[in-house]
Amino acid sequence: MRDTRGLRVVLSILIVVTLTLIVLDLRGTGSGITTSLRQVVATAFSPVQVGVAGVTSSTRNWFESIGELQGASTRADALQVENDRLESLVIVSGEDRRRAQELDELLLQSRYLERQIVPARVIAIGPTQRFSWSISLDAGTRDGVSADQSVVTGKGLVGRTIRVSPWSAEVLLLTDPTSSIGARITGSGEIGFVKGTGLSDELEFDLLDPFAPMKVGDRVLTWGSDEGKPFLAGIPVGEVVRVSGTPGQLTRRATVRPFANLSSIDLVGVVIDTPRSTPRQPL
């Protein structure tokens, strides 16, 4: 065992240091050393990530068209492939159209919410092996984004910003297990909490009133937080796809499928605060 002594010493020291960091991070509030470390890394890496994200999407398109070229054994196949290739070209140009459409939807969302929305692209997605569901955006404090703001697509809520550096922001997705959003059923107005499950198409919805009616197809909106932080009121969250638990149990639980397609998000909007300047008209 003599040859492993150095290794054991090094490994124990490293583990102790790391455990210290974990505890520091666990206890850290706001401006701890770990927060500043994250800030530095985010500022340094975000320009590179923007570049890598661009290369990734064009490479993905290229691979997709290569995939379609294979299997061309006969002439008919070859023509089919040629046709597919042209179609994929249309799709690539359609990619721009899709972005334009997403932008349009965001614009509608911004009118509906009566707030300003900063458009942003997803530049990195966090690995779920670390048990965190998060993404990076290419907009930061310089664009008016700050922590605890709602992030939406044209379809619905995506999550909230948790850390912001000058040119990038990190977003905690609503699928993250620690994400909990106050939500209400449209129509009945019954309130509850939507929690993440780690799955991209399933959220948990717990109704506060166990006797309240709830059925498949009910739509869920955010009920909003104090001063719109982190969530504004009335952002569409998702649709009830399954109700479990019978009326009369302590809580009623439903599975909600988010409106925003979280496994393929590209263009999102950060709802930035524009405080009310005109007083409300009395009725």
Add this chain to the structure above:
Amino acid sequence: MNWRAVAIAAFILVAALLQVGVATQLGLPLVAPDVMLVAVIAVALRRGGTIGAIVGVAAGLLSDLLPPSASLLGVSAIAFGVVGGVTGWLASRDKKRNQFNYWRAVGFTVIAAIAALLINTGVVAVFDSERLVTNNFVLSLLWQGAYALVLAAVLVPIYAWIDRVTAPVNVVTRR
């Protein structure tokens, strides 16, 4: 200048960029290929346990710090460090007995990748249990192993080549 250390740092940095910029954006089910982890193991297999552990902890910290991340700082550092140390030690033991080969290296990587996810889960369970979800956990472990297999087949020879190229000229390369 120690070119080997520079090469290791560059290798890990490139892996980090591939990790968040490419691997996680492929839209693969359950888990994304863990490029950084396999890079650490590739270094450890070649350079032994002590360097494996140090590189593992450093890469793990970077992985936790790299945006986007909502997990605690140090969670992957422990997993990467332990896995780097142990695989490095096992590899150098096998090299002494002349039992080390490419297939063994790939096998070590797969087992180490699965072990790292288990350690990671354990640490999250202790410090950050709210975040722990175990949907499809066994399936995630299998995918983690499968991706590691593919990545190892590529990254292990690449690092072995880098290590040979950057070896000091006047010193006989250690096997």
